[in-house]
Amino acid sequence: MKKITLILLCVGFAVNAQVNNYNVGDVVDDFTVTDIDGVEHNL
Numbered sequence: 001m002k003k004i005t006l007i008l009l010c011v012g013f014a015v016n017a018q019v020n021n022y023n024v025g026d027v028v029d030d031f032t033v034t035d036i037d038g039v040e041h042n043l
Helices: 002-019
Strands: 032-034 040-042
Touching: none
Parallel strands: none
Antiparallel strands: 032 040
């Protein structure tokens, strides 16, 4: 039970850190990601 609680706590902090970086409507830089099939996607 302690392991599950620790994992959930860590995930919660990670998600919160990502959400706090940008506000709704902020413009972000263009970036490219590669999917598991090796196909690049420009976003």
